[in-house]
Amino acid sequence: MSKQSVTVEKICLLAGKIMLASGAETYRVEDTMDRIAQSYGVENPQSYATLTGLHFSLDYTESSYFLRITKRATDLHKIDDVNQLSREIVAYQLPLETAYHKLKTLEKNVPTFSLSFQVLAATLVSGCFSLMFGGTWADFLPACLAGSIGYSTMILFDKMIEIRFLAEFIGSSFIGLTAAICFLLGFGGSLEMIIIGAVMPLVPGLPITNAIRDLMAGHLVSGVSKGIESLLTAVAIGAGIAMVYGFFPV
Structure with a gap:
C-alpha cells in the first residue's frame, strides 16, 4: 500500500464500516470517525451514518464520500477492537499506513467463536x-x-x-x-x-x-x-x- 493511496477518508470510512457492519450504534460510529479524523488534523470532519451506508467529508464544502453497507451482523468484539484502535490513533498519532493496515486486519478477522x-x-x-x-x-x-x-x-x-x-x-x-x-x-x-x-x-x-x-x-x-x-x-x-x-x- 503506497503512501499516496492511504488517506484520512479511507481510514475513517473503513473504521465506520467495520463498526456498522458489526452492529454498533450509529452515533458511536460517527463519533469514532470524527475523533480519528480530528487526530489527523481535520478541523471540521463531517460524518453521517445510517443503517445501510456511511457519508464522510473532510469539511463542510469538501467532496463527500459514500460507502454502502450491505451485510450486518453482531460482533461486539470487533466493535471493541475498533474503539481501542481509535484510542491508539488519538493518543499516539499512528501513521496513516499503520492505522489502515490494522483496520484491514480487523476487517478480515473471523468471528471470535466458531x-x-x-x-x-x-x-x-x-x-x-x-x-x-x-x-x-x-x-x-x-x-x-x-x-x-x-x-x-x-x-x-x-x-x-x-x-x-x-x-x-x-x-x-x-x-x-x-x-x-x-x-x-x-x-x-x-x-x-x-x-x-x-x-x-x-x-x-x-x-x-x-x-x-x-x-x-x-x-x-x-x-x-x-x-x-x-x-x-x-x-x-x-x-x-x-x-x-x-x-x-x-
Missing part, C-alpha cells in the same frame, strides 16, 4: 431461558433440542438465501415443529415454555437496544430504521411459530 460453539451456546441458552421463564426441568432438554435445531437452521438458510427475515421465519418454524413433536411424544411439561426458551437466541435484543440508544441520542432515522428491522424480525419469528400451531393444534 459456528459449532455458537450452536452449543444457543442450545444451552434455550434450556436456561425455558427455566427462567417458569418452565420445569422436564422442559429443559426439549428446549435445548428445539433451540439447537432452530438456530442451526436459521444460520444455514441465512447463508443460502441471504434474506435474514426469511431465515428467521424458517428457523422459528423448525423450533415450533421440534417443540410440538417433543410435546406430542411426551417430552416436556409445557409446550409454551419450550418454545419461549428456544426462540430466545433468535430474538433481536441488540438491535432493539441500539434503536433505543440511537433515538435517545437524536438519531431518529437510524433509530426508527433499527426499530422497524427489529419489529420485522419479531414478526418473522412469531409467524413461524404461528404456522406450526396452525398445522399442529396442540
